[in-house]
Amino acid sequence: MELFIASIRLVVASILICVVGYATVIWGVGQVINPEAAAGSLITRPDGTVVGSRLIAQKFTQPKYFWPRPSAVDYNGAGAGGSNKSPTSTDLTDRAREIVAQYGATAENPLPPELAAASGGGLDPHISEEAALYQAPRIATARSLSQSQVETLVKDNAFAPGGFLTPGRLVNVLELNLALDQVGTAQ
Structure with a gap:
């Protein structure tokens, strides 16, 4: 059971880092480097x-x-x-x-x-x-x-x-x- 809980934590952490974190960083960099293009x-x-x-x-x-x-x-x-x-x-x-x-x-x-x-x-x-x-x-x-x-x-x-x-x-x-x-x- 401990292994199952650890794997769930790893999946949640991976999603937070790879989906939410990455998208937020890329959005932020776009806003700083070229805000007009980032806004469309x-x-x-x-x-x-x-x-x-x-x-x-x-x-x-x-x-x-x-x-x-x-x-x-x-x-x-x-x-x-x-x-x-x-x-x-x-x-x-x-x-x-x-x-x-x-x-x-x-x-x-x-x-x-x-x-x-x-x-x-x-x-x-x-x-x-x-x-x-x-x-x-x-x-x-x-x-x-x-x-x-x-x-x-x-x-x-x-x-x-x-x-x-x-x-x-x-x-x-x-x-x-x-x-x-x-x-x-x-x-």
Whole structure:
């Protein structure tokens, strides 16, 4: 019986250390090192309304907005992940063709590949500056703005994340669309 009680104590101690203790330490470190990211990197309107997160893509389909990369999980944060379809999948090929047609891409004006293919996690909130500039004519037309106004907005919101994995400049689609809405209300 003593051995049984000792093993129960060991299980309870292990749970407290490995589950409660570890989670508390990691949460605390996150709060100290980067409190904004630990809180979800939320984006709010001036009135305090939360509109999204800098870390998770949102679906935009209206022509007046920049569109993010396609998502294999329809931008559902609970089911993040890729499609697991092979490059030879007809479903994947058909979806890519549909996206290329939606953008109106041609041989003379090819679609940046990232706009036709989902990211590995399906929730990437960023697109390249090039992919955003590709969408500028559509947005300028939809909002009755000049293309140069939209391009300037893209360039003003682009940033260089650094590191060897992302050599170009990126834009956060949600932040760019919110900035675009501000341009629309300023006129």
